[in-house]
Amino acid sequence: MTGTVIRNTGSFYTVATDDGCEVQAKIKGNFRLKGIRTTNPVAVGDRVELDGDAGAMPFITAIMPRKNYIIRRASNLSKEAHVIAANVDEAFLVATLYHPVTSTTFIDRFLATAEAYAVPATLVINKVDLCHYDAEREEYLEAVSYLYRSIGYRVMHTSTLTGEGVDALREAMAGKTSLFSGNSGVGKSSLINCLIPGMELRTAEISTTHDTGMHTTTFSEMFALPGGGAIIDTPGVKGF
Incomplete structure (x- = not known):
């Protein structure tokens, strides 16, 4: 049986099988992907093979060969990296x-990493209503938009408060498997709630003490987009 990993909670994996079902799966303790030293041998977006007894x-x-993947530095210092997602058409x-x-x-490091692992990237500047x-x-x-456009990146402006740019973002993601990443508090969950009506992902207020976001997404998960395509939502990244 084959399928695509759509959720990784750290202990278990949810796999959307090719016959249209969703199953919970696990990996054996010694399972490792050859050639890649990472804290997570299986990532959301991976195409995998499953085997098990009935019931x-x-x-x-x-794991089937990956088209690409994108990593960040692992918090576990005994490993080199943590795979954020695999088989991504574009990183936003x-x-x-x-x-x-x-x-x-942070932006530069993310874009450089995406470039190194063959993942096309778009910069989405959110909360532009504050500007x-x-x-x-x-x-x-x-000025920031010009800086990144001048070196070849697409830069989009969005606001979930006014709806600015949300339709353009939805169009840019149509039919693709897209990675959503960024610092905590930048509005990833709010944008997904706009892109996928009825999602109602949990959001949180920004810390008034440090003006930083607080984690609301705790594990990576893939959501289907209306009309085709998917978003891989990831926990907020502090460093890259």
């Missing part, structure tokens, strides 16, 4: 210039 939870026995990095501030260093009607902020928004 028992199946085991993931093999959600960033904010205010409340909270996404550093250009409008303020000349200095508007100027900074345009």
